[in-house]
Amino acid sequence: MTLARHVAAALVVAAILVLVSIQLSSYRDYQMAEVAAYVVAVAGLTVLIGLSGQISIGHGAFMAIGGYASALVLLHLGWPLEAVLAVGAVVAALAGAVFGVAAARLRGPYLAGATLMLAVALPTIANQYPKQFGGDQGLSVSITTPAFLGATFPPTRWLAWVTCAAALIALILLANLSRSRVGRSWRAVRDDEVAAALSGLNVARLQILAFVVSAACAGLGGALLAVVTGIVAPGAYTLTLSIALLTAAVLGGLGTLPGALWGSLVLVLVPTYLTNVGTSRGLSSAASSSVPIAAYGVILILVMLAFPAGIQGGLRRFFGPATATPLTALFRRTPGSEHQEEGPS
Amino acid sequence: MKRSHRVNAVALAGFTAVAMVVAACSSGGGSKPSSSSSALTASAPGITSSQILIGTHQPLTGVAAPGYDEIAAASNAYFQYVNAHGGVYGRKIAYKILNDQYDPTITSTVVHQLVLQDNVFAVFDGLGTPTHLAVVKYLNSSKIPDVFVASGCECWNDTGTEPYTTGWQIDYVREGKILGNYIKQHFAGKKIGYFYQDDEFGMDGVKGLDDEIPKSQVVARQSYNPAVTNVAPQVTALKAAGAQVVVSFSVPAFTALLKLTSLKLSFSPQLAVSNVGSDPITLAGLLEAYAKQGGATVAGNQLTQGIITDGYLPSLGDSGNSWIQLFTKIHSQYLPKLPLDGNVAYGMAVGYTFVQAMLKAGRNPTRQDLVDAINKGLPQGVSVAPYAYSATNHNGVTGAYMAVIKNGVLVATGPTQVTDTSSTGAITTDNAAQPTAPASGIPSP
Numbered sequence: 001m002t003l004a005r006h007v008a009a010a011l012v013v014a015a016i017l018v019l020v021s022i023q024l025s026s027y028r029d030y031q032m033a034e035v036a037a038y039v040v041a042v043a044g045l046t047v048l049i050g051l052s053g054q055i056s057i058g059h060g061a062f063m064a065i066g067g068y069a070s071a072l073v074l075l076h077l078g079w080p081l082e083a084v085l086a087v088g089a090v091v092a093a094l095a096g097a098v099f100g101v102a103a104a105r106l107r108g109p110y111l112a113g114a115t116l117m118l119a120v121a122l123p124t125i126a127n128q129y130p131k132q133f134g135g136d137q138g139l140s141v142s143i144t145t146p147a148f149l150g151a152t153f154p155p156t157r158w159l160a161w162v163t164c165a166a167a168l169i170a171l172i173l174l175a176n177l178s179r180s181r182v183g184r185s186w187r188a189v190r191d192d193e194v195a196a197a198l199s200g201l202n203v204a205r206l207q208i209l210a211f212v213v214s215a216a217c218a219g220l221g222g223a224l225l226a227v228v229t230g231i232v233a234p235g236a237y238t239l240t241l242s243i244a245l246l247t248a249a250v251l252g253g254l255g256t257l258p259g260a261l262w263g264s265l266v267l268v269l270v271p272t273y274l275t276n277v278g279t280s281r282g283l284s285s286a287a288s289s290s291v292p293i294a295a296y297g298v299i300l301i302l303v304m305l306a307f308p309a310g311i312q313g314g315l316r317r318f319f320g321p322a323t324a325t326p327l328t329a330l331f332r333r334t335p336g337s338e339h340q341e342e343g344p345s
Numbered sequence: 346m347k348r349s350h351r352v353n354a355v356a357l358a359g360f361t362a363v364a365m366v367v368a369a370c371s372s373g374g375g376s377k378p379s380s381s382s383s384a385l386t387a388s389a390p391g392i393t394s395s396q397i398l399i400g401t402h403q404p405l406t407g408v409a410a411p412g413y414d415e416i417a418a419a420s421n422a423y424f425q426y427v428n429a430h431g432g433v434y435g436r437k438i439a440y441k442i443l444n445d446q447y448d449p450t451i452t453s454t455v456v457h458q459l460v461l462q463d464n465v466f467a468v469f470d471g472l473g474t475p476t477h478l479a480v481v482k483y484l485n486s487s488k489i490p491d492v493f494v495a496s497g498c499e500c501w502n503d504t505g506t507e508p509y510t511t512g513w514q515i516d517y518v519r520e521g522k523i524l525g526n527y528i529k530q531h532f533a534g535k536k537i538g539y540f541y542q543d544d545e546f547g548m549d550g551v552k553g554l555d556d557e558i559p560k561s562q563v564v565a566r567q568s569y570n571p572a573v574t575n576v577a578p579q580v581t582a583l584k585a586a587g588a589q590v591v592v593s594f595s596v597p598a599f600t601a602l603l604k605l606t607s608l609k610l611s612f613s614p615q616l617a618v619s620n621v622g623s624d625p626i627t628l629a630g631l632l633e634a635y636a637k638q639g640g641a642t643v644a645g646n647q648l649t650q651g652i653i654t655d656g657y658l659p660s661l662g663d664s665g666n667s668w669i670q671l672f673t674k675i676h677s678q679y680l681p682k683l684p685l686d687g688n689v690a691y692g693m694a695v696g697y698t699f700v701q702a703m704l705k706a707g708r709n710p711t712r713q714d715l716v717d718a719i720n721k722g723l724p725q726g727v728s729v730a731p732y733a734y735s736a737t738n739h740n741g742v743t744g745a746y747m748a749v750i751k752n753g754v755l756v757a758t759g760p761t762q763v764t765d766t767s768s769t770g771a772i773t774t775d776n777a778a779q780p781t782a783p784a785s786g787i788p789s790p
Contacts (some may be wrong), residue, residue, distance in 0.1 A: 029459030034454070117447050127543070127570045136570060137475030138449055141484055204709065229453040231479040235572070236450030272458060275443070290406065 006175050010129035010168045016167075021160045029156040031268055037224035037263035040170045042248045043257050044217020047174055049246075051183060051256020052210030053190030053317070054103060059117030059218045061122040062243035066219025067094040067226040067237070068126070071139040081143055085166055086225045093212050100211030104204040115222055119242040140225045163224045165245035171257055177213065186210055215231025218245075226234020247296075251303055253310025262311040271293060347637055353518055370410035377787045385435055388709035391466025397703065398439045398707035399469045400459035402452050402476065405440035405444035410687050412597045412627030413472060416495060417442040418471060419692025420699075427787055434708045438700075446452070447571070449479035451611075456480040459585060460489055467715060470513070474546040476496045478756030485509045493695050493741070494704065496543045497621065499766055509712075511719055511734065513695055515657045517546060517594065520768040521553020523655055526762075526772050527619060528590060528745045529557050536564045538588030538614065540579060540603055542595055545762075550594035550619055556768040564588055569599055571651045573706055576602050577597060577610070583645065584612040592731050594621040604648055605639070608684035616652045620745065622755050623654035625753045646753045654755065655745040658694050659779070661685065662754030667782040668694075668727055669684055675786070692729040696787065701726060704790040729761045729779050740766065744775055 010034045021029050045059050066088035073079050099118065102109055133139065141149035145158040177183055187194040189206050198205050213335035226232045248263030307314030385394040392398070401643065403417045404410045417440070423539055424438040432438065441463055442454040453473075459465045460483075467490035471477045474496045481500075484491040486508045493513035494501045497520060501512035537558060541547030547568060553596040555563075565586035567579035580603065583591055591607075591614045600622040612712065622628075629645025631787075659666040664673075672693050676685045683689055703710070705718035720736040730744030744763030747754040764772040783789060 006454075025461065027458060029455050030461055124570075124572070127572070130543060136572065137478050140479070140482060156457075224449075229450050229479075230483055231449050231453055233449040233475070233479065235448035235475075272454075 003172075003176050005290070006172045010172050014165065014168055018161065019166075022159050025057070025152050026156045028253060029154065029160040029274075032233050033156065033159040033163040033228045034268045035261075035264045036160070036167040037221050037228055038245075038248065038267055039167045039221075039260050040224060041218045041221025042245055042252065042263050042267075043167075043171060043174055043260035044214040045245050046249040046252070046255055046260050046263075047178060047217070048214035048255070049208050049249060051190060052186040052207060053180055054207055054210060055108070055112050056103075056211075056214070056242075057112050057239075058117070058119035058122075058242050059214070059238045059245045060239070061115075061118040061244075062092045062096060062215040062218035063222030063225065063241065064123055064126075064232070064234070064237035065101035065215075066222030067141075067232040068133060068139070069219070070223035070224075070230045071141045071226055072132075073140055074143075075139060081162065081227070085220060085227075088226075089216045089220040089224025092222065093216035095214020095219075098211045099207060099215070103211050104207040111149050113241075116239070116331040119237075119239045123237045126234040134233070138231050138235075140231055142230055143227055159228055160315065163228060166220060166224055170220060172211075174217070175257060182206070182209065185249070206313070225312045247300060251300060251310055253307075253312030253314075258310035258311040259310050266299065270299065356377060364729055372590045383708060386709045389449050389711045389714075390464045392436070392710070395436055396434050396439050396755065397433060397469050398441065398463065398465050398617040399462055400441040400443065400454050401469050401474075401701075402443055402445040402459075402471045402480075404472060404476075405445035405586050406744045407446040408574070408598055409447035410597055410601070411631055412624060413495075415683050415686070416426075416472065416692040416695075417470070418683060419554060419676075419689040421692075421695035422675055422689075423693040423700075425679050426675045429694075430785065430787055433468075433700060433703045436622035438703075439693050440469070446474055449476050451486075452476040452479045453483070454721050455550045456483065456718075460484070460487060466490070466712065469699055470495045471498065471689050474500070477501075478545070480756075481507055481510055488712060490526075490712050491696060492715065492719065495691075495695070496546065497549070497738070499549050500545055502733075502766075503601050504737050505741055507739075509716055511716075511739040511741070513698060514746050515620070515730075515742040516693070516740050517549035517619065517764060518553040519740075519743065521550040521594070522556050522764050523553075523696070523745050523747065524550075524592060524617055524619065525554040525557030526594065527653070527655075527759075531558070534613070535562065535589040536587050536710060537562045537595060538565040538583040538586060538591045539563065540567050540569070540576075540583065540591055540593040540595060542599065543570055546621075547594045549618055550628060552618075552768075553755060553766075553776040554592060557772075569595070571596065571599065574598075574602060577607050579603075579704065580606040580610055580612060583614070584610055587594050590617060591619045593622060594618070597622050597624060597631055601628055601635055602626075604632060605635055605643075608648075608766070616695050618652055620655050620657065620687075623647050623649075623750070625652075625750045626684050626736065628652075629753060630684075641719060648755065653748045654748055654750065656743040656757070657730060658687075658690055659729065660748065660755040660757060661687065662756065663688060668779075671782045671786050692731035697727050701788040725780060727782070730763050730775055744762075748767060 041063055048054055048056055050189030069091035070084045070088035074084045106114055127135055143152055145155050185201050185206050187200060189203050193203050244267055248267045250261030251266055273297050276294045374429050387393045401417055405414050421440045424440055428437040434550050445452040445455050468484055470493050472495035473745040477496055491510040497514050497517040499516050499518050539551055541551055564670060565583050566589055567582050569576050569579055593603055600618050626647050632643055632645040632648050659668050663669055674688050675691060675693060701723050702718050706714040719734050722734050723732050725731040728742040728743050728748060731744045744761050746757045746761045747759045748757045761775040762772050763775045764770050
């Protein structure tokens with residue numbers, strides 16, 4: 001029942017996105033594709049933190065795993081695009097399972113530290129094995145627009161369609177999962193592990209599962225981003241990316257899927273917009289290239305001061321339950337107090 | 346009265362008809378470059394009757410920024426000079442510079458922005474081997490001229506699959522051969538170590554070096570990753586192998602790190618550094634800054650003294666050279682805040698070459714016209730050796746002179762030598778004098 005409602009909502013959104021993408025310029029389509037890729041990764045992270053109560057400052061590493069896995073499959077096996085994207089998600093999910101086993105034993109700052117290590121260490125593997133991973137300059141990922149769309153079809157519109165379709169599918173699955181028994185169990189574990197265990201829930205298994213789901217999303221996001229930018233290179237998956245994902249999840253509103261969208265929009269649009277504003281105001285290129293970094297910090301501070309529950313939390317405060325569409329009503333609990341006090345136990 | 350009125354009307358009609366025919370003729374010839382009276386049209390994306398919009402990706406922040414962040418500003422200074430002196434057939438050049446932080450993924454994003462949002466006529470002087478490799482396919486499939494890439498990778502010379510991309514500076518293979526040839530002649534029997542960036546930049550250079558230096562002489566080959574600023578392991582290995590000469594294909598920051606780490610480990614081989622990593626002013630600044638971070642004080646110019654390198658532009662120390670005089674003039678007028686160093690000279694020189702190519706492309710050029718103009722070959726101008734440009738070759742400058750750094754400037758130690766990129770191609774001396782700079786500072790069409 002829930003699934004049917006989510007699918008119906010997603011189909012409506014898909015139709016709107018197709019119409020919008022046709023109206024937009026090629027560059028806006030490209031940005032739309034970038035946003036969609038980030039939405040998947042941020043949504044996975046927001047479910048992990050907001051629902052299961054575990055933290056990850058290393059999600060960029062799972063994006064790297066997904067990106068490289070799909071690039072390698074595309075280069076060496078030439079699989080079709082759907083399969084390539086699925087491989088990205090599956091391989092990252094496997095990595096998430098392995099890491100989740102370790103994560104399930106760690107709490108709070110210790111878990112944060114472990115995921116941090118992953119973000120710092122993993123991308124350098126690409127430099128260690130330049131033959132396989134292309135070293136610093138990475139691997140190129142190029143997909144072609146299918147022939148049935150015609151030769152004049154803008155390639156970036158096709159990219160926008162592919163990424164938005166993948167993002168919608170991922171969001172439907174996440175929305176459904178979070179309303180299912182698993183989602184309820186995650187919340188129970190997040191709110192009180194001991195109580196959850198006493199009620200017969202297998203805490204460790206649930207936490208590992210959350211890591212697997214979240215890593216699969218990051219992997220898919222990484223694969224999509226690779227397809228959009230046409231390249232996987234270690235420079236893209238530094239700690240900065242992991243922090244940016246976390247920031248986007250927090251900015252949008254932890255634990256809410258629409259929040260993932262708001263966060264990703266800020267992540268993609270703010271830097272390009274502000275660089276342009278900086279240059280048009282006569283700042284030197286060097287100065288205007290620093291503007292986005294400063295502005296990002298300012299936005300983060302302002303949003304956290306005004307809307308501690310993120311943009312989605314702020315919207316909900318202003319518009320109330322009226323905005324509660326099937327997708328937005330998923331996570332009524334706004335976290336912020338529930339899942340922080342998990343010291344080492 | 347009435348009659349004369351009619352005569353006037355007939356004469357006027359006749360005159361109008363003639364004028365219209367003339368106008369029709371001249372507009373009919375509008376696409377021909379030779380027609381100097383034709384109207385300026387919006388002949389291609391990025392070109393309007395008053396402007397040529399081009400764009401680039403540059404490392405304005407990050408590890409490659411020191412020194413290289415001056416290049417685009419210097420090109421822009423040259424374009425402003427050209428704009429102030431009549432522009433290119435009356436059009437002004439607008440140059441959009443975006444920061445990619447030397448990160449290939451950001452390069453991809455900003456180049457999409459230049460092409461799709463800003464609609465640039467061409468991408469000009471995009472900087473960096475790993476970065477630019479990320480966008481070469483995209484630019485060529487979109488048929489955007491990708492001219493004068495700021496990297497000496499041999500990879501820009503692939504006219505078969507990437508006809509829109511052209512190199513400019515001397516490629517690292519040629520440069521490696523010329524450096525290697527010098528080392529073979531002057532350091533016979535000495536132990537030689539390589540230090541290079543572990544990508545196409547370093548590997549192309551090593552390929553050229555290996556063509557000339559006997560394998561038996563090379564005792565160590567150490568590469569570095571530009572994301573890791575600790576080069577102590579590499580320097581230790583070079584020292585342990587007993588290298589007496591270290592040849593370095595590195596960006597300026599890593600040349601400085603190599604030098605300082607060597608000092609720390611009391612290892613003092615003769616250094617030979619490729620042109621891109623040896624600009625004396627940039628190096629001196631970096632050496633002083635890095636040493637300061639480590640709590641030491643050094644005199645940059647003392648540390649660069651005696652480094653062997655090569656040059657393909659006239660040396661900044663040669664104040665009698667007409668090109669250096671031109672650069673100095675533009676620098677003092679448009680770019681007084683930056684030091685007049687090798688990067689600034691580079692930026693102006695590549696800007697000059699772009700104007701050369703645009704003038705050859707005609708009054709109302711299409712994107713293809715620009716590529717065709719380069720394919721027909723550009724006359725030698727600002728570089729000491731001729732260009733390789735042809736329909737089947739997109740390498741740039743074909744030769745360089747050997748030099749040594751003395752008191753912060755390059756001092757030539759030999760004549761200009763030219764060669765090709767093959768392993769057997771001979772290295773020959775180019776005795777032709779470099780053409781002098783035009784008095785106006787702007788190339789003739």
